[in-house]
Amino acid sequence: MAFWRCPLMKMFRVLAYLLLLLLSLNINTAGIGAASAISYEQPLYGFAWSTREIPVTVERSPEYARNAVLSAMQTWNLAQTWFSDTYGVSSRPYRLVEVDQIGESYVNIYFNQTQTRDDWGYTSYHYWYDSSGVFYKITVSISLDLTLWSGRSLSVLELQALATHELGHALGLAHTTFSEMDLMNHFSPNHEVTVPSTLNLYALALLSMVTSRSNMPKTPVTLPEPIPYHTPPESAIPEMLSPAIPLVISLGIVVTLINRRKTRSPK
Numbered sequence: 680m681a682f683w684r685c686p687l688m689k690m691f692r693v694l695a696y697l698l699l700l701l702l703s704l705n706i707n708t709a710g711i712g713a714a715s716a717i718s719y720e721q722p723l724y725g726f727a728w729s730t731r732e733i734p735v736t737v738e739r740s741p742e743y744a745r746n747a748v749l750s751a752m753q754t755w756n757l758a759q760t761w762f763s764d765t766y767g768v769s770s771r772p773y774r775l776v777e778v779d780q781i782g783e784s785y786v787n788i789y790f791n792q793t794q795t796r797d798d799w800g801y802t803s804y805h806y807w808y809d810s811s812g813v814f815y816k817i818t819v820s821i822s823l824d825l826t827l828w829s830g831r832s833l834s835v836l837e838l839q840a841l842a843t844h845e846l847g848h849a850l851g852l853a854h855t856t857f858s859e860m861d862l863m864n865h866f867s868p869n870h871e872v873t874v875p876s877t878l879n880l881y882a883l884a885l886l887s888m889v890t891s892r893s894n895m896p897k898t899p900v901t902l903p904e905p906i907p908y909h910t911p912p913e914s915a916i917p918e919m920l921s922p923a924i925p926l927v928i929s930l931g932i933v934v935t936l937i938n939r940r941k942t943r944s945p946k
């Protein structure tokens with residue numbers, strides 16, 4: 680009884696509480712500091728394609744470079760659907776489609792045999808909108824270097840990473856700055872990043888819903904609370920072709936079997 684009434688013990692208890700309070704305050708401020716260290720922001724250029732299909736012309740040769748670009752286009756096409764399905768974000772996914780001839784709006788991709796500027800790739804864009812703010816014409820030119828100043832040729836993977844990055848610009852995404860491992864970072868092609876991050880894809884989903892200049896998303900775009908920032912591995916994005924092939928083959932077998940039965944029956 681006398682133990683708790685002792686004034687010295689009372690002072691100790693007050694000091695202990697104060698110490699605990701100080702410690703918890705310190706932990707809190709440290710926590711806030713860590714959370715604000717990285718802010719995942721995706722700046723936009725200010726245009727959005729109004730058509731679902733985006734026509735792309737790709738220089739014919741060399742074939743390995745052309746194939747790297749086609750893979751990059753396929754990645755964007757599949758990743759948008761993967762993102763909407765995975766996180767339940769409504770969007771009207773774009774399809775980058777290869778065409779032979781340049782129309783009014785286009786993305787034109789050509790190869791540079793030797794490096795002509797510091798960047799490995801370069802994208803320039805122009806866009807037009809009418810009096811009600813509807814984007815009616817967008818033209819994009821992308822140049823990709825095949826060989827660097829040093830004489831070293833880009834690998835197929837480096838070329839694919841570069842093409843995926845530049846196509847992100849063609850879709851209206853500007854550079855991100857928080858990590859070199861984000862596809863839309865200026866240096867991402869050096870790291871062979873070939874898949875867009877959830878942030879890149881979320882920004883594109885918002886752009887896909889735009890109908891005129893007046894309802895462009897606020898730039899920079901940040902991820903809403905339930906969607907984590909990450910870059911999925913290429914294997915996470917389902918191929919559209921592979922499950923279709925066995926289906927087509929088995930359908931073909933069934934059809935030929937039915938036909939054989941039909942032709943035999945009259946005999």
Ligand SMILES: [Zn+2]
Nearest residue numbers: 844848854865
């Ligand atoms: Zn860039």
